[in-house]
Amino acid sequence: MAYLNDHYLKLKAGYLFPEIGRRVKAFCEANPAAAARLIRCGIGDVTEPLPPAVVAALHKAVDEMGARETFKGYGPEQGYEWLRAAIAKNDFRDRGCDVADDEVFVSDGTKCDTGNLLDILGHKNRIAISDPVYPVYVDTNVMAGHTGDANDAGAYARLVYLPCRPSNGFIPTPPKRPVDVIYLCSPNNPTGAAASREQLETWVKYALEHKALLLFDAAYEAYITDPAVPHSIYEIPGARDCAIEFRSFSKNGGFTGTRCAYAVVPKSLNAQTKSGEWKALHPLWLRRTTTKFNGVSYIVQRAAEALYSPEGKAQVRRLIEHYLGNAKVLREGAAKARLKVFGGLNAPYIWAKLPSGVTSWQAFDKILNEANVVITPGSGFGSKGEGYVRISAFNSRANAEEVARRLQAMKW
Amino acid sequence: MAYLNDHYLKLKAGYLFPEIGRRVKAFCEANPAAAARLIRCGIGDVTEPLPPAVVAALHKAVDEMGARETFKGYGPEQGYEWLRAAIAKNDFRDRGCDVADDEVFVSDGTKCDTGNLLDILGHKNRIAISDPVYPVYVDTNVMAGHTGDANDAGAYARLVYLPCRPSNGFIPTPPKRPVDVIYLCSPNNPTGAAASREQLETWVKYALEHKALLLFDAAYEAYITDPAVPHSIYEIPGARDCAIEFRSFSKNGGFTGTRCAYAVVPKSLNAQTKSGEWKALHPLWLRRTTTKFNGVSYIVQRAAEALYSPEGKAQVRRLIEHYLGNAKVLREGAAKARLKVFGGLNAPYIWAKLPSGVTSWQAFDKILNEANVVITPGSGFGSKGEGYVRISAFNSRANAEEVARRLQAMKW
Secondary structure, eight states: OOBOOOGGGGGGSSOOHHHHHHHHHHHHHHHHHHHHEEOOOOOOOOOOOOOHHHHHHHHHHHHHHTTTTTOSSSSOOOOHHHHHHHIIIIGGGGGHHHHGGGGGEESSSSHHHHHHHGGOTTOOOEEEEEEEEEEEHHHHHTTOOOOOOTTSOOOOOOEEEOOOGGGGGTOOOOOSSSEEEEEEEOOOOOOOOOOOOHHHHHHHHHHHHHHHHHEOTTTTTGGGGTTSOOGGGGGTTGGGGGGEEEEESSSTSTTTTTEEEEOOOOOOOOOOOOTEEEHHHHEHHHHHHHHOOOOOHHHHHHHHTTTTTTTHHHHHHHHHHHHHHHHHHHHHHHTTOEEEEEESSSSEEEEEEOOOTOOHHHHHHIIIIIIIIEEEGGGGGGGGTEEEEEEESSSOOHHHHHHHHHHHOOOO | OOOOOOOGSSSSEEEEHHHHHHHHHHHHHHHHHHHHHHESSSOOOSSOOHHHHHHHHHHEEEEHTTTTTTTOOSSSTOOOOOHHHIIIIIIIIGGTTOOOOGEEEESSSHHHHHHHGGGGOOTTEEEEEEOOOOOOHHHHHHTTTTTTOOOOOOOOOEEEEEEEEEGGTOOOOOOOOOOOOEEEESSSSTTTTOOOHHHHHHHHHHHHHHHHHEEEEOOTGGGOOOOSOOSSSSTTTTGGGGGGEESSSTTTTTTTTTTTEEEEEOTTTTEEOOTTTESSHHEEEHHHHHOOOOOHHHHHHHHHTTSSHHHHHHHHHHHHHHHHHHHHHHHHHHHHHOEEEEEEESSEEEEHHHETOOOHHHHHHHHHIIOEEEEEEEEGGGGGGEEEEEEEEEEEOOHHHHHHHHHOOOOO
């Protein structure tokens, strides 16, 4: 008799984005005129096309796949050497971070990587996450059986929630009770906060002292404008012994529909067995990758490589400037609407504090109804997100300006 | 203190293909002249370029991604509706199988799917696999903690091995002791055997009686030439209540380096909770897919769709005819070398019985040294593969003919 994984039954049905979709659909069906002027600043999806250097690389790779002499079958599961080398050099060694080519694992997404990484970890780990948080960190731990049930507020037993508030700049501080695995996301989704060097040093120190593992999600690294903000956890001495870093081409090259990302697993990173031995995680992740994955499409890997060409880099810079320009417009619009705004300076997300007493979903419905704009309710990211909304800067400039105007016109 | 997944430490170090790679590399370094005439019939990787219909679809999709109006960001994680619809219609409903569009989950590989599927199953299942078997089924269960340690012969405790021999046509028969999850692969990798309708009926009957789950891997479905052989498990009445089917575009469209596949999870398929309730697996797989995966690249999904166009279908047919033509040449060559040959009629693999007393690895070394041909030792697929070798038909016709000539010239 086949058994299912009971842990899945603990998952809350109302996952954030499906619920948003449901409400938007109902609104549009009831209000066709308003639906026509709907602007979406909800999901964090890019809107601008792939950079020309990427398009050219894709066409070239497609032609290679169409000719016997240059056709590519199975590639290395962990990514082609030329892409791993370009990543390690450009994103790390050129910035003074010690990352070897074979510590880079090319994948099809950071969402996938952060979930799949749990495969190589044991079930005894105490897991810490920020609150608010990217829901995937939570849900994948629930599925893996690392939590108990959720309470009425949606918080899962056995997970350690680290509150993020204005007082800590929305970057969590280490908890009093020891934890084994900590998810850090900087620049942060959803709050748009970027961890300072000092904050990251605190976490690396904590991890080394407690022999804990940091899962550092830097999917929004390209949006860092403040020169004092580290781009990689490996800028912090000691991080190679306690941290895995996740990066994505989704939000710099606009690869949300093209699919390419990578994880860095340093060879010096260890975790312990049940019997207390310390062993390297790198061989486990290599084994996981070669056994449960078949590599990213060759043509997509060539597309990612093109992002590191001089043209590709310049084109990515323009994309980032475009979205950060939107963020500026939206920040100003939300501020004029007398919302207190955070984020949007080193990230494509604005985290706006609502007037006292207004819940995130109330604000969602009000903004949808009155401004015909879709944003994301902060409470969907955790209990400490209640009273906030996330506004995404992924849009055309004209739309961002229009959203700013509509937000300003609202009365709270 | 971070803990690792101890189950990974049970995995045997000498995974089949890395060991083949090691021996081939050593041979080539020691014998540069022989290396120059090396022909690889080892790994099951296609050699012919992508069909023209696919290349055209890829170029078109790349252009769409390069223009703002037609750019695609995140798609549905489970695949675009137009691809799911094309699959359900062409591969199933047109063949009389009852499969709905939303029972099709588009993925980046059957290797990934068969491993990931374990996420939604519980840990109490008794798992049955064929022997010989595609190693990924075994290794992913080891990683998930569904087995004990391996013995000296490489067999893992708690796995139920179902022997495949000439006497059962290399298709396993249900075991005496009840099992909960059974992997079936037809047409089979490595033996090239295809399960008859009667054999599949026996398994569906068993699964329904024991409320067990069949994981039916039909990645080589396109190679079926015998009109009596079912193309899908869903041709067997009752299969919708007990079977998940995996299909891939790797071996029909030549997508091994392009990456697209799919799984069919019928909504009528249930498994039980720890407390004995029966629940549908479809919502669990949907949740797993939306939470831990971000969908296949848009351009690759368009490429897969093109395989269902009239031109695409005709081009795939020619690819299959090419590889099956190779299989015929290789079967005849191996038979003339006085090996007893199986498979190669409904599959791109020939499974050749070695003369008595010759081990698989001895044959591997001998064929490498004397014929300068790389094959796969049967023992790498399980203890019942000892005394066999797998010869892959993925090659040019000229290479297949040359391999046949060289095999015939060998003395055993």
